[in-house]
Amino acid sequence: MPEQPLSAPLDIGFDYTRSVGPVLGRFMTALAQRRVLGVRGSDGRVHVPPVEYDPGTAEPLDELVDVAAEGTVVSWSWTADPLPGQPVQRPFAWALIRLDGADTALLHAVDTGGEPTSVRSGQRVRIRWADEPVGHIRDIAYFVPVTDPPADAAPTAPAPPAATSPEPGTGDDTASVDTVITPVHLNYTHSASLEESRYLRALADGRLLGQRCPACGKVYIPPRGACPTCGVPTTDEVELPDTGIVTTFCIVNVPFLGQRIKPPYVGAYILLDGADIPFLHLVLGCEVSEVRMGMRVRAAWKPRDEWSTTLENIAHFEPTGEADAPYASYAHHL
Amino acid sequence: MTEVAVVAFAQAPNVRRTHGTTNGVEMLVPIFDEVYTRTGLSKADIGFWCSGSSDYLAGRAFSFISAVDAIGAFPPIHESHVEMDAAWALYEAWLKIRMGEVDTALVYGFGKSSAGDLRRVLSLQLDPYTVAPLWPDSVSIAALQARLGLESGRWTEKDLAEVAARSRRDATGNPRAQFGGETDVAALLDADPVADPLRRHDIAPVTDGAAVIVLASAERARDLADRPAVIGGIEHRIDTPSLGARDLTTSPSTRLAGEAVGTDGVEVAELHAPFTHQELIVRDELGLGDAVRINPSGGTLTGNPMFSAGLARIGEAAQRILDGEATRTLGHATSGPALQQNLVTVLERG
Numbered sequence: 001m002p003e004q005p006l007s008a009p010l011d012i013g014f015d016y017t018r019s020v021g022p023v024l025g026r027f028m029t030a031l032a033q034r035r036v037l038g039v040r041g042s043d044g045r046v047h048v049p050p051v052e053y054d055p056g057t058a059e060p061l062d063e064l065v066d067v068a069a070e071g072t073v074v075s076w077s078w079t080a081d082p083l084p085g086q087p088v089q090r091p092f093a094w095a096l097i098r099l100d101g102a103d104t105a106l107l108h109a110v111d112t113g114g115e116p117t118s119v120r121s122g123q124r125v126r127i128r129w130a131d132e133p134v135g136h137i138r139d140i141a142y143f144v145p146v147t148d149p150p151a152d153a154a155p156t157a158p159a160p161p162a163a164t165s166p167e168p169g170t171g172d173d174t175a176s177v178d179t180v181i182t183p184v185h186l187n188y189t190h191s192a193s194l195e196e197s198r199y200l201r202a203l204a205d206g207r208l209l210g211q212r213c214p215a216c217g218k219v220y221i222p223p224r225g226a227c228p229t230c231g232v233p234t235t236d237e238v239e240l241p242d243t244g245i246v247t248t249f250c251i252v253n254v255p256f257l258g259q260r261i262k263p264p265y266v267g268a269y270i271l272l273d274g275a276d277i278p279f280l281h282l283v284l285g286c287e288v289s290e291v292r293m294g295m296r297v298r299a300a301w302k303p304r305d306e307w308s309t310t311l312e313n314i315a316h317f318e319p320t321g322e323a324d325a326p327y328a329s330y331a332h333h334l
Numbered sequence: 335m336t337e338v339a340v341v342a343f344a345q346a347p348n349v350r351r352t353h354g355t356t357n358g359v360e361m362l363v364p365i366f367d368e369v370y371t372r373t374g375l376s377k378a379d380i381g382f383w384c385s386g387s388s389d390y391l392a393g394r395a396f397s398f399i400s401a402v403d404a405i406g407a408f409p410p411i412h413e414s415h416v417e418m419d420a421a422w423a424l425y426e427a428w429l430k431i432r433m434g435e436v437d438t439a440l441v442y443g444f445g446k447s448s449a450g451d452l453r454r455v456l457s458l459q460l461d462p463y464t465v466a467p468l469w470p471d472s473v474s475i476a477a478l479q480a481r482l483g484l485e486s487g488r489w490t491e492k493d494l495a496e497v498a499a500r501s502r503r504d505a506t507g508n509p510r511a512q513f514g515g516e517t518d519v520a521a522l523l524d525a526d527p528v529a530d531p532l533r534r535h536d537i538a539p540v541t542d543g544a545a546v547i548v549l550a551s552a553e554r555a556r557d558l559a560d561r562p563a564v565i566g567g568i569e570h571r572i573d574t575p576s577l578g579a580r581d582l583t584t585s586p587s588t589r590l591a592g593e594a595v596g597t598d599g600v601e602v603a604e605l606h607a608p609f610t611h612q613e614l615i616v617r618d619e620l621g622l623g624d625a626v627r628i629n630p631s632g633g634t635l636t637g638n639p640m641f642s643a644g645l646a647r648i649g650e651a652a653q654r655i656l657d658g659e660a661t662r663t664l665g666h667a668t669s670g671p672a673l674q675q676n677l678v679t680v681l682e683r684g
Binding site: 004005010012016018020024027047048049051055074075076077078079080083084085086087094095096098104105106107108109116121136137138157160180182184186187188189190191192193194196224225226227228229230231232233 | 353354355356359360363366377390392393394402403404405406407408448449450451453454455458461462463464465466467468469470471474475477478479480481482485527528529530531532574576577578579580582
């Protein structure tokens with residue numbers, strides 16, 4: 001079996017918080033009150049959802065008008081396996097829906113109780129509102145057929161959080177919505193390159209593995225796969241010692257979320273003996289004021305039973321006490 | 335103003351999944367070598383570099399920076415990037431040469447679509463206030479568009495299957511295509527829909543890949559290729575992002591871009607249509623008659639490397655001229671949902 005690169009799940013997420021401006025703000029505010037607004041375009045057509053500028057003339061638009069919570073399916077497609085985040089979490093139809101009073105179509109989900117034969121173009125559908133509208137497009141939970149709607153409520157994706165709360169004690173549900181929050185979560189499989197994978201596997205054995213560019217002779221750790229100077233694949237492997245020098249460094253004085261060491265401490269560029277590119281690591285084991293450019297350091301490894309495929313196997317670097325490297329010996333690595 | 339020509343094109347194999355990284359270096363280094371060999375150029379001879387890719391495919395910010403390793407960017411280079419299909423990077427490079435700033439440019443696009451769930455990732459290109467929060471996937475949106483055409487009589491399911499069958503047949507002659515082969519239209523139509531009304535054959539595959547084009551001023555091009563493909567015109571246009579506000583069975587942006595470059599006399603057209611019905615729309619909007627050979631490479635339906643598939647269409651169209659098989663060809667690229675944005679270029683024997 002050929003050598004396989006290392007890979008791991010990469011799950012990222014962020015709550016996108018967006019201000020909505022005057023046109024969409026009024027649309028979102030109305031949704032929180034279980035009403036739908038459209039905007040009248042330059043040609044008199046009513047756009048739902050509203051657009052801020054006319055698609056034809058680019059004129060700014062601001063005449064908002066009420067439209068119905070009921071309309072007609074213009075086109076539809078069937079989703080047998082809903083994806084995470086989609087409004088209905090059982091088989092459903094995506095549809096372009098022209099609400100009564102609107103001239104353009106809104107894209108949303110139609111729930112037919114999971115039944116694909118119960119949706120068609122020209123069908124009359126109406127909004128099923130979310131239990132607790134917050135001023136977000138998801139306040140429209142989904143649409144259902146006007147005739148013979150499903151008997152049960154559809155399972156739905158988690159509702160977005162409210163961006164603004166009513167004034168405490170006022171019971172005010174007419175406060176205008178100026179922000180929407182949309183959580184976005186994406187899932188990837190991140191692959192290391194073959195060169196990085198060899199480097200990471202070597203780390204699990206307590207070894208430091210770099211690569212030499214066949215064209216310019218420079219040694220890279222971590223290996224890059226291609227020499228960033230020459231653009232040629234790097235093939236020759238080089239095992240490096242766990243000793244080197246500090247080329248440059250900074251003293252971290254500022255606390256931040258997730259910080260694992262109490263400030264002040266030193267983050268430094270470490271250039272291993274025999275390498276041509278430094279990497280970032282910690283320098284501990286001395287006063288921060290003693291750290292200097294050219295200082296000789298050695299890796300402080302974690303206990304062997306904690307090693308895995310990561311540079312975190314090296315807890316930090318610490319001074320060896322040897323004489324500093326002369327500036328001229330590393331000036332070209334700065 | 336300076337005329338600009340394509341002097342070389344190469345693409346990585348279109349594959350369902352590479353073991354490579356999302357920075358594309360493994361796919362790019364070999365195809366850069368191909369175009370250097372073909373033109374006799376080295377990296378030091380390239381005046382401008384421009385790429386197209388997306389952080390959303392990689393799941394990492396500034397992921398295109400790592401791809402610059404494939405160039406060997408020392409001494410420092412003159413470089414730019416678009417978060418779009420690299421066909422739009424080619425447009426930027428074309429401008430640089432037109433303006434006389436440089437006389438050679440290397441344009442590349444890459445993407446590892448398989449790293450995430452592509453059709454879900456693509457929902458984040460939609461309006462972030464009223465559409466993207468619903469996570470409508472790219473296949474479902476295309477299916478809404480397809481049904482509008484089916485129910486209005488604009489096309490039939492058989493028309494769509496014929497596009498798929500022709501694409502797969504043509505792909506057998508393209509060693510870099512993801513798949514190909516003889517298929518029977520009736521058999522294709524027997525399959526159940528996967529996103530009703532779309533069947534599997536209507537939908538471009540998920541593809542990892544990369545492509546590269548070298549451009550040169552017409553004067554320089556004569557030294558770099560026997561039959562450079564001169565860019566006779568290149569234009570791009572965009573339609574409203576409001577999906578429900580336009581007639582999805584048409585593509586005004588494609589028509590306007592086509593009219594601006596002039597499509598008369600085109601012998602071969604490579605159209606960037608990730609769904610069968612979209613080929614019919616684009617073909618119609620560009621006024622390409624029955625005599626025009628469509629997608630002899632097999633097209634996007636047999637390999638859809640995100641962010642390089644549009645560039646590859648221009649490359650394939652140029653290759654017909656570089657190979658001496660045609661004298662006037664057309665390359666089309668699309669971006670966004672349901673053919674929202676379109677670029678058209680016409681290439682001519684110099």
